[in-house]
Amino acid sequence: MYSRIILNDVLKSKLITLVTMIFVAAAAFLVSLAAILVVNLSGAIDTLMMQAKTPHFMQMHSGEIDTARLEAFAEENSYVDDFQVLEFLNADGARIIVGGNSLAGSVQDNGFSIQSEKFDYLLDLGGNLINASDGEIYVPVCYWKDGTAKPGDRAMIYGKEFTVAGFLRDSQMNSLLASSKRFLISENDYAEIKNYGSTEYLIEFRLKNLSALGEFENTYTSAGLEANGPTITYPLFKMLNAISDGLMIAVILLISVLVVAIAFMCVRFTLLAKIEDDYREIGVMKAIGMRVSDIKKIYLAKYAAIAAAGSILGFALTFVFRGMLLENIRLYMGESHNSAFALFFGIIGVLLVFFAMLAYIRGVLGRFGKISAAEAIRFGISQEKSGGAKYFCLSRSKLVDTNVFLGVKDVLTRKGLYVTMFAVLVISVFIIIVPQNLYNTISSKNFIKYMGIGSCDIRIDIQQIDNISQKAGEIAKVMERDNSISKFAVLTTKTFQTKSGSGPVERIKVELGDHSAFPVKYSEGRVPAAEDELALSSINANELGKSVGDVMELVIQGKEKKFTVCGIYSDITNGGKTAKAVFTDDSADSMWSIIYAELPDKSRTGAKISEYIGRFDFAKISDIDQYITQTFGSTRSSVEKAAYAAMAVALAVTVLVTLLFLKMLVAKDRYSIAVMKAFGFTNQDIKVQYVSRSVFVLIFGIVLGTLLANTLGEALAGAVIAYFGASSFQFAVNPLSAYLLCPAVMICAALTATIIGTSGAGQIKISENIKE
Amino acid sequence: MNKIVTGENIVKSYGKGDEKRNVLDGVSAEIYQGEFVSVMGPSGSGKSTLMFALSGMDGVDGGRVAFDGSDLSALGENELADIRRTKMGFVFQQPTLLKNLNILDNIILTSIRDRRKNAAKITEKARALMKKVGIAELEKRDVTQASGGQLQRAGICRALMSNPKIIFGDEPTGALNSKYAQDIMNIFSEINEDGTAVMLVTHDANVAVRAQRIMFMCDGKIVSEMRLSKFSGTDIDDRMEKVIAKMREIGI
16 A cells, blocks of 8 residues: 555646655765775774874984984884984975976975885885885875876986976875875986985884783983974874865764754655645544554655665765775775775665654654644644734735735744744755855955964075074064064074973973964964063964963973963964974074064065075075965865866756755645636736745745854864864854855845746646536 | 627537537527526536636637627636626625625725725625625624524625626525525515616526516527516516426426
8 A cells, every 4th residue: 555655646746756755865975985985094094094004103304314323212112113214305396307397396395215114115106115126116196186297207316317207196295285205216216326415314113912002102301302393193194195185074064964864854854744734634534543654664665765765866866986096095095995885884874864864754753643633634734824924914014016025924833844944944054155255254364364374475495405504593683684574583482391391391382472463363362572482383372282371391492481372273284283482592403494474565476586596595485375275275175166066066056956856835825826816816916926935935045054154064164174284273264255245146046946936836726626 | 788798509518539528519698687586407517617608707618608799708807807706796606705704894805906996985885785685783793603694694795796798697596595595585686677687597497587588498408498488576486386386397
């Protein structure tokens, strides 16, 4: 009997069944895809890090190195399983030309290495160890992906010619977020070019037991060994490898949640409409003694069938599309060892959607229990009336136009029905505005304040050379005399040891200099002004458990000195773990210096940069806009693309759902439409009523959607960005597009859908619907 | 007397091909100003279809319908709607009130075009009509909070709002008990007394006898017609006898 009921129902409402199924299929597709991607990604990362034997602890170091002391430390330390020091030859991007493309404009620190002997191997795309012959160069896989190099290309490194023999996977530096990239060459070739660049050391340890990593880190820090550079541990390598594909998965998951919500809304709407239609029949069934559970089954059966068909279709789609999205993971990390599990989790994802749908339908059908058989048979409609609508009367209404009144009144009376359209509109507005605001924010000039960089015109980086402070001083002297520079600040970063209470000794990077000239964004407090003040980046403040006003100690020239935390600021550079202070120090080695400069005449920026590049070849001098474009350009363009894609998807969903909704509504209301036409309402009057309903719902949907986008959306985006170190995040809203253009586009889309959706009202024949 | 509605040779059919069936098969009928006409006949005889055709609510496949001198087939949707709203009133078997409006709002609904200027007057008129038919206390009630008889009275008020030239009623007492039915028919008689033409479609002889002229329909044709004197309110039994005798005579 159920199959006959289902078939009849489906045939009667083909479009609605189809659209509901499409949404369920899309939801199942996205959820199972996300599950498959998560499992594959984690599997592929594990495989890569296992094959490459990624170090558990790595200290980068530039400057003098005492290998014997390090060896002795490794030998004596019971945690250490294996130890090695690798060399990384930092090269000027302009001196690396691959396939005719110079890497001069690259923001990556490109350098050369030889294959290591014990662990931290560089692998080819088959996952095998590479042995480079003389004259061969293996290029990081990201340069293949972006089209810079292809196999067989010629490469010129400091005038020496190489052949691109293949591409390599680097378990440490694969990710674009890892700022260094290793090229692999043979030992002989390395020896030949070694003198052209500056050598950096990678001091690497493998531990017997990874869980002892924290203790080992403390031991290394307190031993006072080489530490002039960042420290990176195994979990961080893992995170770096996971993050770019992880973000994509997060976006897919977010979209799938929204699609599931829309699918729920569709089901809810069609179900409520059906219940309203069948109200009398339901009453009769109850009256003749059918159990509520039996009546529910009739309705449940149809939607269970739709949900099942949608879920199967969604899973089939996963098979078609997963290859495309797995391609990137495969390229960067290779095959996952647990791809069989992936399928299993994909099925679980689909089942999750299916059962969630069933549970939801059961929930909606719960209202059957409340239907009074007598009332249903007598009146044929639900007696639940919304209080607000009761007092909104035509006879008392100030609304002049009766059609507008009828439209608004209908929405107020049948709120439950319109919730669907309203919710879809709110979600659509949210999907349109949040990515757009995010794009506006990260492309605004002020965004660099969140990056931990002051607002300036020129940025000069001096690093990986000897006598950094002295070289920075040279530039400062020239700038002082330069009339075309209105202000500048030299900020030098050094590392100091700090003790947090009875906790372990930690190293902290402190940027010294005048921080008030080019201030960054402070979420709390202010820039350090006095010698004993210290500002912390938000990640550091969290990890050290410090807030404004707290006191912390730094070890300077062997003595502990107390500092008051005066501010907490945003920083997403250098892993977000930095500090700022104004005291002078000559003891510790400088890790790097940065000079910010501002020009009164912005049009001269380009010329000034060229002048300084010619003068100071040891420094990396860049226009701040160019710097941001290179650092955030790809993220910015992805977000821009995502914003446009989100807008297209949201508009399509709005049009589709509005169209479906109004078609159903007209079908449901055909009796009322016939009555109104009988008493002299024209088709135009009816259309105005439906447009009024849409506009009324639209206005509330857009207002709530915009509000949510600017509050909840901002908080969500802020939470993601805070993860990378930027605090007190606020959207930079473009009011024209967010408050005028987006609502206008939404209104146009929804109104077009309304007009098309209600075109059926004109065809409704009075006699066919009203005849006794 | 002037003719308000004229139908000449009306043909209306449903279905296609072999299944095509003429529901009205060359019917001609006229209604005069101030006249009270009933149309009687068994189910499926075409009486409701005739009412829909004469009121312009439904198009015809053949013949011609004129209302107040205008050929309805030559008018567009909007003009037809205007005529229905301003010159005709309708009362159906079910009250056909909109569920999401209260009773007063349902009554003033048809005055849609005039509300802009005369909102207060329109409401006042609706209240007066409600008082006249005995439902003054119901104005704020929802449709679900009134009895069938009360709702039908509200439907009559709505039909009278535009001072129509004619009121079409399709089985207006079909869903009511005999007490309520009598009350409703008394209202129709009063309306007719005031000069409004009434055309009622019914299979109930008790209702039909109020008319001055009764058309009998069978298989899409008017098979007979009878004239009666003006209803006095006391001669109902006498009229019933005549009508039943006529029905026996023509075999319906």
